[in-house]
Amino acid sequence: MRRRDANAIAMATLRRGRMDRTIMAERTQRQHAPEQDCSNARSARRLAFALGAGAFVLVAALAALPLLANRPKPAPQLQLTNIAGEAKSLAELHGRPVLVSFWSTTCAPCVAEMPALVALHRRHAGRGLTTFAVAMRYDRPDMVLDFARTRGLPFDVVLDFKGEVARAFGDPQVTPTKFLIDAHGRIVRVYVGRTDFEDLERRIAAELAG
Secondary structure (H helix, E strand, O other): OHHHHHHHHHHHHHHHHHHHHHHHHHHHHHHHHHHHHHHHHHHHHHHHHHHHHHHHHHHHHHHHHHHHHOOOEEOOOOEEEEOOOOEEEOHHHOOOOEEEEEEOOOOHHHHHHHHHHHHHHHHHHOOOOEEEEEEOOOOOHHHHHHHHHHHOOOOEEEEOOOOHHHHHOOOOOOOOEEEEEOOOOEEEEEEEOOOOHHHHHHHHHHHHHO
């Protein structure tokens, strides 16, 4: 009996020791859990801050693109021949503002804004504005000629058969794209896509005012 009692006591002591170790391990885990959660939270905050900073830099870079694109730079020196066969040199037009608009008859925004471009030209042509409407090389010449005739376009319409004019201006891929050249022969403003005619009108007026 005494031997069995001793064995029972030994087994009970062993089980109690295991339970104590398990309880201590659980307490230790609970004590460190808040610390781990805080560490994870801090890591998450650092990641969010880094992503936020990266997004801010990206947005800032994108916002700066129009400013970089519109820094004054020399306009290409080339001749443009209109559909009437008249050649005009951009170099010979120094001293007056020039507007070069790339468009196509298949471009819905180009067609939609053409009345506004015509009105803009009519308002300022008498004071010295020269406007070139350069049809993209993929546009059908017969469509361009018919459009110019039926709409009575009052400015120089140019057929860019080989894309040479477009390449000279950096080969714009979006229509409409407009380049405003100042009296010193510098490109001072580029409009890509739908044109901000209010801004364009203000800049042309400023150029003509000298």
